Amino acid sequence: MQGPVAVARSPLDQPPARLATEITSITILGGRGKLGDPEPIRRIDLQMGQVISVVGPTGSGKTTLINDLELFADGTTPTGRRILTDGEVPPAEYRDDPSRHPIALITQHTTFLSDLPVREFITTHAQIRQNDASRIQATLAATLVFANELTGEPIPPDSRMTELSGGQARALMIADATIVCETPIVLLDEVENAGIHRTRALELLRAHRKIFIFVTHDPRIALLSDHRIVMQNGSMTHLLETDEQEREVSLRVNQLDDRLASLRDRLRSGQRLTVREVDGWT
Amino acid sequence: MRLAICAGPSTTGKTAVLRHLIADLLQKGTPPAFLKIDVQYAEEDEILAAEFGIPTRKVYSGELCPDHCNVMVLGDALHWARKAGCEVLLVETAGLCLRCSPYVDGGLGIVVLEATSGMNLPRKVGPMLTLADVAVVTKIDRVSQAEREVFRARIQDAAPRVRIREMDALHGIGIAALAGHIETTAETPDKLLLRGNPPVGTCTICVGRKEIGWQSHFGVVRALENATFYRGE
Incomplete structure (x- = not known):
């Protein structure tokens, strides 16, 4: 490039940031709601290893909160929120260098557009995320094992990405974000509708020490989380810790949910249902 | 400005x-x-x-x-x-x-x-x-x-x-x-220069030649099996 330069130059010219994987906490500093009113919750600290749900009616600002996190909002987004990592303003490198960005995001609109075979696609991604070429095959294998745990239908490594079912695609996205990305923070925006094993997903995710943030309408996921952030009118209004009673409720919700799931499976496989199946449910 | x-x-x-x-x-x-x-x-x-x-x-x-x-x-x-x-x-x-x-x-x-x-x-x-x-x-x-x-x-x-x-x-x-x-962009200088080099080429198609095939054209041309080359004066 020639001539005067208008912009501060490459991130490579700057001293290296801390590795993203060393992050141990993120902090959300409250901003304002849709009407410009200060948010009731002024500060939330999320620790590595926690699973958090964001709950609230449609239009209450859940996805906006996720966007703030993903962009490391610095007070300039419409909500005025600020996001800190380890209590400090995150370094600019997190935004500028793809291999350092510490957040993986999966949204309800997210799809795979690539028509590469699964094997090649995951390998391509692993190559840009990981410097150690000798680990790429192991990463590919681990990603597929993880994804297959989440979906009822195993993913053929040689099928094209665009041929995957909704459930397979969603399972692969979660597996990819968890294993290939190596990001310490994973945001999942309403991923529950895609036919994945949610309880198994949460068990598996907990085995990886990360911060998982679910935007969800699903009681099962909400109650399996450590905390839930309640949204209303664009504001974070409550921060609730899942208590003893709710853990009890959670078990019962899982049972109910499993029963519904078994009815769903029977309908899917073309069976008829009788009143006997739901005896004693209400 | x-x-x-x-x-x-x-x-x-x-x-x-x-x-x-x-x-x-x-x-x-x-x-x-x-x-x-x-x-x-x-x-x-x-x-x-x-x-x-x-x-x-x-x-x-x-x-x-x-x-x-x-x-x-x-x-x-x-x-x-x-x-x-x-x-x-x-x-x-x-x-x-x-x-x-x-x-x-x-x-x-x-x-x-x-x-x-x-x-x-x-x-x-x-x-x-x-x-x-x-x-x-x-x-x-x-x-x-x-x-x-x-x-x-x-x-x-x-x-x-x-x-x-x-x-x-x-x-x-x-x-x-x-x-x-x-x-952080500086004031625009008085003399403006394109940042990149424009592509080399005299486009015979732009001046109206519609025949298909490099044999009908001059300037920078190319054939399927060749890199670009110059044809003409």
Whole structure:
């Protein structure tokens, strides 16, 4: 490039940031709601290893909160929120260098557009995320094992990405974000509708020490989380810790949910249902 | 006067990005003028004038390529923007053939690319990307994390010095970083020079030869089995 330069130059010219994987906490500093009113919750600290749900009616600002996190909002987004990592303003490198960005995001609109075979696609991604070429095959294998745990239908490594079912695609996205990305923070925006094993997903995710943030309408996921952030009118209004009673409720919700799931499976496989199946449910 | 030229393929969200940028500049008390260069149809000038009340214009390049047209009119356009009392000129242009770029030395070059256009796009768009200062990536919420990361990495491969700004252009999320680049752009120099070298070529098709086959053409030509070569005087 020639001539005067208008912009501060490459991130490579700057001293290296801390590795993203060393992050141990993120902090959300409250901003304002849709009407410009200060948010009731002024500060939330999320620790590595926690699973958090964001709950609230449609239009209450859940996805906006996720966007703030993903962009490391610095007070300039419409909500005025600020996001800190380890209590400090995150370094600019997190935004500028793809291999350092510490957040993986999966949204309800997210799809795979690539028509590469699964094997090649995951390998391509692993190559840009990981410097150690000798680990790429192991990463590919681990990603597929993880994804297959989440979906009822195993993913053929040689099928094209665009041929995957909704459930397979969603399972692969979660597996990819968890294993290939190596990001310490994973945001999942309403991923529950895609036919994945949610309880198994949460068990598996907990085995990886990360911060998982679910935007969800699903009681099962909400109650399996450590905390839930309640949204209303664009504001974070409550921060609730899942208590003893709710853990009890959670078990019962899982049972109910499993029963519904078994009815769903029977309908899917073309069976008829009788009143006997739901005896004693209400 | 400060100058920012925004290029990118059709429908990537250039206007959506500029709309948020205009709102931000207005809020900071530096109203911009806006020039749209397109081949044969554009209405962004009317839409943005109605929305923000800023001076806007459009130029149809018609027989010229839009980047060629940009070279012709940019000097006049800066004069016009200055007379209209603006301190910033935003130019939106539809760079088309991927062989040159509209950016000038001393101005900010912004390319807008959409994450949904496939992981190989950064390898295909040439100087429109490699000579830009900032690459804005739009529609980031539509593609998988993996594709988004490969897209970003390939931008950095193709253009190691470009700054990448990912944006949700519909909602203006991420605009502040881009607005910061305009603020740090220097005053436009008196003598403006294109940042890149224009492609070499005398286009016999542009001057009206319709016959298929290199044998009917002169200047820089090529055959299927050959690299480009020069034919003629």
